[in-house]
Amino acid sequence: MFDLVIRGGTVVDGTGAEPVEADVAVAGGRIVEIGKVEGLVSRTVDADGLAVAPGFIDPHTHYDAQLFWDPAATPSPMHGVTTVLGGNCGFSLAPVNPDDARYLQEMMAMVEGMPLLALEQGLPWDWETFGEFLDSLDGKTAVNAGFLVGHSALRRYVMGSDADQPASSDQLDRMVQALHDGLAAGGMGFSTSLAHTHWDGDNEPVPSRFSSTEEVLALAGAVSDHPGTWLEFITSGCLSMFSDEEIELMSQMSARAQRPLNWNVLTVSANTQDRTNHQLGAADAAAAVGGRIVALSMPTIGGLKLCFATYCPLYNMPGWKDTMNLPHEEKMAALADPETRRWLHEQAQTGSGGFYHMAQWENMEIGTTYSPENDGLTGRRVGDIAAERGQEPFDTLCDIVLADDLRTDLWPINADDSSESWAHRTEHWRDPRVIVGGSDAGAHLDRMCGTRYFTIILGDIVRTRGLLPLEEAVRLMTDVPARLFGLKDRGRVAEGWHADLVLFDPATVASDPIEARTDLPGDCMRLFAGAQGVHRVLVGGTDIVVDGQVTGSTPGTVLRSGRDTETVLP
Known part of the structure; x- marks a missing residue:
């Protein structure tokens, strides 16, 4: 039957x-x-x-919080996703001391764009250990969900408000033990961030950024004791070019853990070949010392909403941090000042890679506007408006957002939408050093919706552009991540396997x-x-x-390392 x-x-x-x-x-x-x-x-x-x-399997989400108020992790399953992996970038919601929930709430609101009010009202915050966090979701999700143990949570749990200092040997020992406890309870592995773009709710670097190489390697090494685990990492070089030190650190992390390490996120186009080849070279360096490094590559461009009034990647443009963190009226005055505008524009042009393509102001598309002065601008590019006004594009952009009291919705349009660039992208997705991913689903909720890349691949890349056969596209979104992360009996339509x-x-x-x-x-x-x-x-x-x-059904499994995963060696 x-x-x-x-x-x-x-x-x-x-x-x-x-x-x-x-x-x-x-x-x-x-x-x-x-x-x-x-x-x-x-x-x-x-x-x-x-x-x-x-x-489909989404290897890079931040659904850690949303699953409590939205068991289906929408809109992911609407795009065919049945398994999500969270706790990335060093940001998990456990372990946490009872009096430190507020710190994690404010950190996640700042660094991952989750509304603070939603974090306050939508979660019970009744756990302390990582195992208790997993238990609180058991039997309550529509999708399968696994979670890494995040470095910033570990550091804050052990060090409290001193997490902005180097760890003592005793504190490091306690962090390692807390990680062991989390992995034994089913944590999928260890994630950390050394990226200069990650700041907490106090506008200070997130705790993991204060760690030493010794600390990172000790925590990575602990992962080797637990079957079915892996590492996830983000560092400043992920956005531009890796330093020799970053490549060495990633290589040693993977070698110490004897597990794969994936990093976020590789951008590929016809104009980034030198950088892309350099970043992928990290995988070759890791292989030479017995490690394995895999790059996540987001398969869509655009779709990132910006706003001068709220925290977003504009705050991380080179030299912009102090201006963007000014009180509102002072920020308005700064953006109206010609000299400040000139300086901000010049600083922005020094950036490279990652999201710095947004400094091509002429390609910025105006979204929702809020003032009569900006009526009719929605859907138009700044460059076209500037040409009509006889202005430089950045001056036009500043005038528009000032008229809206900084609330204007802005959509940076990546100019590199050429057939050549798409051919490069699909070629790299087939590279064993690359995995399709990087959606950030569940995070940056007011500025992006990355989970739709699954249906974009099927509709645009496969059907419209004809750059991948259907069977290859499906493999990239199912079997490839399942095998990298050791998900048992998932990722294929095969007899005996889970009916996802x-x-x-x-x-x-x-x-x-x-x-x-x-x-x-x-x-x-x-x-x-x-x-x-x-x-x-x-x-x-x-x-x-x-x-x-x-449908409202919740048949999903809270995936636990060892039980639901098998070890994948470098």
């Missing part, structure tokens, strides 16, 4: 093999037969004209446009994008999305 048979679909199994028409039978949450299925069945789904693929599946129409699958929604705790706003052509998403054989709508 089968619980479910999906009939007549085209199975794209995740391995890269040629798609085949077949039925898929499910019983007890697992795939039990693929082919021409006969026998008794409780429920049948007609998949004629649809692709039947493994549920997505049914979509290859002829219509696409992302909806980004829109604003006010549906977070405290009536806070977020950016959201649904999908087209995704007909059904199942986790363990249970529907979590049907025709674009979440």
